[in-house]
Amino acid sequence: MRSIGVDFCKFGLTGVLAALLSLCTLPGLAKDRAIETKETALKVETVAGGLESPWGLAFLPDGRMLVTERAGRLRIVGKDGTVSEPLKGVPEVVAEGQGGLLDVALDPKFGENQLVYVSYAEAGDGGAGTAVARGRLGEDRLENVEVIWRQKPKVEGRPLHFGSRLAFGPDGKLFVTTGDRFKFDPAQDLATTLGKIVRINPDGSVPEDNPFVGQEGKLPEIYSYGHRHAQGVAIHPKTGALWETEYGPLGGDELNIVEPGKDYGWPAVSWGKHYNGKEIPDPPTRPEFTDAIKQWTPVISPSGITFYTADAIPGWQGNLLIAGLSAQGIVRLTLDGEKVTGCHGRAHSPRGARPGRRGLCLDRQGRRRDPAAQRRKPAQLNIGLRRGRGRQPRTSPRCSADFRSACSAYSDARRSCATSTRRCGRPICIPISCRTR
């Protein structure tokens, strides 16, 4: 039996491991356990515990890990699993909803400059938006921290869709994914960086070969656009291309190969529907947009992704591993060049809860009930309210009723539905999942 925990540590499956760490914080998942896969038996090991919503991860050259906690803490996890005190010097973050301290990455020349990059939700004039800062890693802090990029504009509203993953390309340029901040149309507006992937130099300046440099009314850091909420990026180990996953609305999670200047369609086209059930044209109806190479309906809620390049599991070489939040596990894609030839792992979870890293309400009540009880009341069990940071979710009959009707309408066509969001007065009600039985 192979140890998946050791594999992840050794081969740098950053976002995916962050999700695993998160999964390990859930009741019932903390114990080591064995998994039979098509190729081999795996042993899942808990690498570290006690973290609150671990979100991003970067391996230091000595094998220790820098791990972000969404609430705004950056910690070092030792090779033996010991968790450090929070590092000082981390920028203040908006730790609400899907915002917080998000990804972390090392400079490609970290051995020379010890620079660490973090992305996070930042408050400012007009509301909140994604930002990227960098600083030098000292003994117990980040030093000389400077903000090198800010999403434009900051917007008010629900603390949703900040992205954000960081990835350095083979040329040393830094890709930053963002979200549309749940504002939809700005994803198509090249005068904003909502719903974009941006490409910057390590100091935050704009590379001269970016696709919109010198074009009036277009922000030069934009690399691609029409993205909804991108939380997974990885550089293909052979081609050097940027691969990206993003959340669809009700259905339509996407895997894209990102090319400079291309429009990936949101919100004009999608394989999913709006949360109110309203149709969105399918991508083939608008060939001017670049379509995903794979989509998931029902969704898997793709977070961190990585290509498996190690040889510990020979059958997995070159596969793409995706942390599926509503899938509650790792989804593995087999590939032939730019084509997806197979998808392994659970594509949908009946409970569909998003482990705490998302900051959404969890079906903790449901988890304490037995399966028979879940079958009797599937919708109610998966609905909760979060009034703000730190509060426990609770069920709401009003939200349950609203959600049941929306969910049943959707289920007629699709048999199951995953994440949905709607506002039930105040505060926000976030139904997690329901499923017809």
Ligand SMILES: [Ca+2]
């Ligand atoms: Ca798309």
